[in-house]
Amino acid sequence: xxxxxxxxxxxxxxxQRSAVLALLEQLxxxxxxxxxxxxxxxxxxxxxxxxxYRALQALVDDGLVDVLRxxxxxxxxxxxxVHHHHLVCRSCGRTVEVADPPVExxxxxxxxEHGFADVQHQLEVFGTCAACTTAR
Amino acid sequence: xxxxxxxxxxxxxxxQRSAVLALLEQLxxxxxxxxxxxxxxxxxxxxxxxxxYRALQALVDDGLVDVLRxxxxxxxxxxxxVHHHHLVCRSCGRTVEVADPPVExxxxxxxxEHGFADVQHQLEVFGTCAACTTAR
DNA sequence: TGTGTTCATGAGAATCATTCTCGCATGACT
DNA sequence: AGTCATGCGAGAATGATTCTCATGAACACA
Ligand SMILES: [Zn+2]
Ligand SMILES: [Zn+2]
Ligand SMILES: [Zn+2]
Ligand SMILES: [Zn+2]
Numbered sequence: 001x002x003x004x005x006x007x008x009x010x011x012x013x014x015x016q017r018s019a020v021l022a023l024l025e026q027l028x029x030x031x032x033x034x035x036x037x038x039x040x041x042x043x044x045x046x047x048x049x050x051x052x053y054r055a056l057q058a059l060v061d062d063g064l065v066d067v068l069r070x071x072x073x074x075x076x077x078x079x080x081x082v083h084h085h086h087l088v089c090r091s092c093g094r095t096v097e098v099a100d101p102p103v104e105x106x107x108x109x110x111x112x113e114h115g116f117a118d119v120q121h122q123l124e125v126f127g128t129c130a131a132c133t134t135a136r
Numbered sequence: 137x138x139x140x141x142x143x144x145x146x147x148x149x150x151x152q153r154s155a156v157l158a159l160l161e162q163l164x165x166x167x168x169x170x171x172x173x174x175x176x177x178x179x180x181x182x183x184x185x186x187x188x189y190r191a192l193q194a195l196v197d198d199g200l201v202d203v204l205r206x207x208x209x210x211x212x213x214x215x216x217x218v219h220h221h222h223l224v225c226r227s228c229g230r231t232v233e234v235a236d237p238p239v240e241x242x243x244x245x246x247x248x249e250h251g252f253a254d255v256q257h258q259l260e261v262f263g264t265c266a267a268c269t270t271a272r
Numbered sequence: 273t274g275t276g277t278t279c280a281t282g283a284g285a286a287t288c289a290t291t292c293t294c295g296c297a298t299g300a301c302t
Numbered sequence: 303a304g305t306c307a308t309g310c311g312a313g314a315a316t317g318a319t320t321c322t323c324a325t326g327a328a329c330a331c332a
Contacts, residue, residue, distance in 0.1 A: 012279060012328055034318080048282040053319065069205055072290095073318060087250055096250050103239050107261050114223055114232050116263030123259040125243045127252030148299055148308060170289075184311040189290065208319090209289060 011058060019045040020055040021064070021078070029093030030068050030075035030086075068124065089129035098125070147194060155181040156191040157200070157214070165229030166204050166211035166222075204260065225265035234261070 011017075019040055024031075031039075037052045047055075056076050059065035066079040068086070077086075077095060083104075087096040103123060111119040147153075155176055160167075167175075173188045183191075192212050195201035202215040204222070213222075213231060219240075223232040239259060247255040 010279090010329095014280065014328075016281070032318090050283085050320075051281055054280080069207075071205075087247060087252060089252065098246050100239075100242055100246075102242065103236075103259070106236055106238065110234055110236075111223060111261055111263045115266030115269075116223060116225065116261075117266075117269050119261060119263040121259065121261040123239070123257065125247055125252075125255060125257040127247045127255040130251030130253075133251075133253050146300090146308090150299070150309065152310070168289090186291075186312085187310060190309080 011062070015045075016047045016051050017055045017058065019047055020052060021059060024059075024065065024076065024078040027078070029095050030066075030077040030088065031093065032073045032075050034073065036076070085123045085125070087125045087127065089132055090126045091128050091132040094129050094131070147198070151181075152183045152187050153191045153194070155183055156188060157195060160195075160201065160212065160214040163214070165231050166202075166213040166224065167229065168209045168211050170209065172212070221259045221261070223261045223263065225268055226262045227264050227268040230265050230267070 020036065023036060023039060023043075023045075033049070033052050033056055036056075037047065037049045040047045040052070056065060056067075060067050060076070063081045064078065065076050066086070068075045068077070068088070075093070080097060082099075084097045084099050085103075087098050089095070100123070103121075107121040108119060111117075156172065159172060159175060159179075159181075169185070169188050169192055172192075173183065173185045176183050176188070192201060192203075196203050196212070199217045200214065201212050202222070204211045204213070204224070211229075216233060218235075220233045220235050221239075223234050225231070236259070239257070243257040244255060247253075
């Protein structure tokens with residue numbers, strides 16, 4: 001998924017980056033950069049919007065955060081570093097990480113059958129969680 | 137995937153919409169709206185950019201075209217109306233439609249296990265096609 | 273702890289795809 | 303042909319993301 005990164009770029013520890021990561025740790029769903037920016041401001045840990053974007057990008061590069069590109073804006077979530085997919089509530093954003101070994105093999109096989117190399121895949125499942133279903 | 141559409145909106149046939157669909161029929165990969173707009177202009181079949189976007193949106197609504205949201209811009213491709221996924225060359229855009237019954241069942245099952253309803257999923261496989269691999 | 277080098281920050285401008293506005297043109301139907 | 307709802311196009315507007323660049327802060331080292 002991520003490249004081998006021969007030159008591990010040094011990452012400087014700052015209040016802002018810590019704040020972004022700490023906030024993500026407390027949330028259990030995907031959130032947009034703008035949402036996170038607003039939340040940080042509410043909590044007094046003000047961080048510039050551009051910096052939020054930069055911090056998120058760095059976290060994504062480091063494999064600590066997953067990004068989901070929906071219709072308009074991208075959403076970010078603190079995730080485990082092992083390969084997995086998501087089951088996302090399209091109403092409240094609540095997310096469950098799910099693994100599926102079969103689809104991993106399937107993707108590799110079907111790609112090989114068609115002569116494709118350097119294969120990646122993306123799989124996301126969307127639905128309405130139990131809480132949101134009963135709440136309506 | 138698509139909503140029940142109680143009032144099937146009538147779709148008026150115009151030169152522009154026909155041109156967009158005809159162009160898509162000739163291409164075998166995903167193309168952005170801007171690309172299609174440029175191609176139409178080159179071929180003399182000039183169509184306004186806003187109209188290209190509107191035509192594509194209509195085609196998507198009608199299930200004739202699939203849309204792929206990459207990093208920045210959305211890409212469109214004439215596709216068969218039956219449910220399927222894509223194997224896309226990340227270099228030249230060439231695309232193969234692939235079906236995978238197992239993942240359909242898996243998605244439904246894992247969603248149910250977690251209490252999620254009204255489930256959808258999106259699965260795309262990216263790679264470098266044989267032609268692009270040898271060409272480099 | 274002081275000092276210098278280097279990278280990070282942030283406010284606002286810039287970018288860029290997409291959508292909206294609105295006056296005019298053109299399909300569909302009688 | 304006549305009516306009328308729709309579609310068209312040029313340009314403005316929108317909105318998320320990125321860039322600019324002067325200032326501030328981390329970090330390595332003495
Ligand atoms: Zn929910
Ligand atoms: Zn996977
Ligand atoms: Zn290719
Ligand atoms: Zn499927």
